Amino acid sequence: MAAQSGKDMLLKLDRDGSGSFLTVAGLRTRSLSFNAASVDTTDQESAGRWRELLAGGGVKRASVSGAGVFKDQASDGIIRSLFFSGTIRNWQLILPDFGTVAGPFQIVALEFSADHAGEVTFDLALESAGEVTFVAA
Incomplete structure (x- = not known):
């Protein structure tokens, strides 16, 4: 796969639960990570006392983070409202030539920061709250 432009990795939000996704504007950086907890089934009869794991066991989760600048008061308001209400919404992370992660x-986490001579920036962190799907491009 050839190198991809980072600006083509998009984070989209179903802002009102209708299934209509809009790109979260102003993001300069985005990241996605998957994690799975292991379930240790090692006992005194484990071969050579090597750890054994339960296949398919444990809790899986996905984390998404992003940082950037708000483009307008409306997008700032939507993100802020979702954070303070603790609302769970469907999101999509589109990875060019790879696929779409959704759920x-x-x-x-929501953090605002500013420099005296610069713009106000924000950082946000998302945690999966149910089954996450992947559809290849």
């Missing part, structure tokens, strides 16, 4: 997420 319910909750905003678990």
Whole structure:
């Protein structure tokens, strides 16, 4: 796969639960990580005392983070409202030439910062709140 432009990785939000997704504007950086907890089934009869894991066991989760600038008061208001209400919404992360990761997420962190000579920026973190799907491009 050839190198991809980072600006083509999009984070989209179903802002009102209608299934109509809009791109979260102003994001300069985005990241996605998957994690799965292991379930240790090691016992005194485990071969060579090597750890054994339960296949398919444990809790899986996806985390998404982004940072950027709000483009307008409306997008700022939507994100802020979802954070303070603790609302879970469907989100999509589109990875060019790879696919789309989608599912319910909750905003678990929202941070604003500013420099005297610069713009106000924000950082947000999302945690999966249900089954996450992947559809290849």
